[in-house]
Amino acid sequence: MRLDGAVALITGGSxxxxxxxxxxxxxxxxxxxxxxRNLPRLREVAxxxxxxxxxxxxxxxxxxxxxxxAARAEAGRVDLLVSSAGVGWAGELGDLTAAKASELITVNLxxxxxxxxxxxxxxxxxxxxxxxxxxSIAGATGGRDEAVYAAAKAGLACFAESLSYEMNGRGVGVSxxxxxxxxxxxxxxxxxxxxxxxxTPIPAERVARAIVSAAExxxxxxxxxxxxxxPAWLHGxxxxxxxxxxxxxx
Numbered sequence: 001m002r003l004d005g006a007v008a009l010i011t012g013g014s015x016x017x018x019x020x021x022x023x024x025x026x027x028x029x030x031x032x033x034x035x036x037r038n039l040p041r042l043r044e045v046a047x048x049x050x051x052x053x054x055x056x057x058x059x060x061x062x063x064x065x066x067x068x069x070a071a072r073a074e075a076g077r078v079d080l081l082v083s084s085a086g087v088g089w090a091g092e093l094g095d096l097t098a099a100k101a102s103e104l105i106t107v108n109l110x111x112x113x114x115x116x117x118x119x120x121x122x123x124x125x126x127x128x129x130x131x132x133x134x135x136s137i138a139g140a141t142g143g144r145d146e147a148v149y150a151a152a153k154a155g156l157a158c159f160a161e162s163l164s165y166e167m168n169g170r171g172v173g174v175s176x177x178x179x180x181x182x183x184x185x186x187x188x189x190x191x192x193x194x195x196x197x198x199x200t201p202i203p204a205e206r207v208a209r210a211i212v213s214a215a216e217x218x219x220x221x222x223x224x225x226x227x228x229x230x231p232a233w234l235h236g237x238x239x240x241x242x243x244x245x246x247x248x249x250x
Contacts, residue, residue, distance in 0.1 A: 001130045001173060003216055004029035007075040011058060011067075011115070012085030013051070014041035016184030017134060020208035021082055022049045028212055030080065033071050058085055058107050064114035078119050080215055083112035083156075084134040088190030090145045101148050108152035113159055120163070120172060127171035130215045133160045134207070137180045137223075140232040141242070144250070145192075157221075164220065175214035178232070179207045179224045196250070199225075 008025045012018035013034025022032040022045055032051035034042050035058075042053035052074050056067040071078050087107045089100055112133055123129025138146050139153025157176050164174035183201035187194040194201060202225060210224045223229040235242045 001080065001128065001215055006030045006079040007033065007077055008080040008082060009033045009035065009071045009078045010082040010084060011035045013045055014038040016186060017182060017204045017207045018084040019045045020204040021084060021211050022051045024208040024212045026050050031075065033075060035067050036085065058111035059103050064111050065118060068115060068118040077122065079129050081115060081119055081131045082211055083115060083132070085111065086134065086186070088149050088186055090190050090192040092145060093147055096148060104148045105152050108149065109155045112156060116163060123172045124167065124170045130173040130175065132175045132177060132211050132214055135176050135178050137178055137228050137232065140178055141235045173218045175219055176221045177207065177210050177214055177224060178221065178228060180228045182207055
């Protein structure tokens with residue numbers, strides 16, 4: 001899609017991938033709206049990118065609808081939706097509370113679905129628009145001690161693919177960006193820091209560039225870094241071998 005002058009709504013815009021994406025889209029000529037729960041941080045991101053800050057809590061039942069309404073009130077329309085808000089949790093399944101499990105599913109899966117449901121009809125009506133869903137390599141391969149998070153991200157990728165079939169021929173593009181390990185506050189907030197030496201975490205700006213490229217060039221699935229497509233491919237092509245390797249090496 002043409003990004004110059006496009007109105008882009010970015011969830012999770014107060015830090016990490018969302019904040020980096022706001023800056024990258026502003027450089028590409030788009031008009032970013034950054035959404036999140038931390039209004040002071042949103043205002044800081046807005047001062048860096050010229051974005052409009054929108055306070056929103058996607059963990060609440062009315063959060064997506066309130067955000068969609070606020071975006072339309074501020075800009076009149078949304079041409080590009082970047083669903084990058086996410087929450088994580090790491091630990092054994094038996095230690096996961098019901099409330100946290102619900103939050104993981106709500107923020108990582110249901111909120112992007114509801115935002116798409118609210119925004120896609122106008123995009124399809126005007127025959128233009130794009131949606132980018134930020135998934136995770138955990139959603140493509142599974143991940144130890146992250147069963148619910150991985151399930152939500154896998155569901156998001158499947159939703160995006162199904163939606164792309166529905167939007168085919170209607171002028172609305174759908175992309176999935178699949179990052180590996182990214183250097184953001186995500187790992188601190190999930191309750192367990194990243195403890196591996198490899199792969200090395202990549203900067204959020206690298207993912208932001210992939211998001212901009214996916215929207216601009218209509219790419220279906222983008223892995224960041226690119227070599228992440230190999231474990232995803234192996235997981236699908238030879239699941240038994242993948243499980244053996246994952247069990248041995250993590």
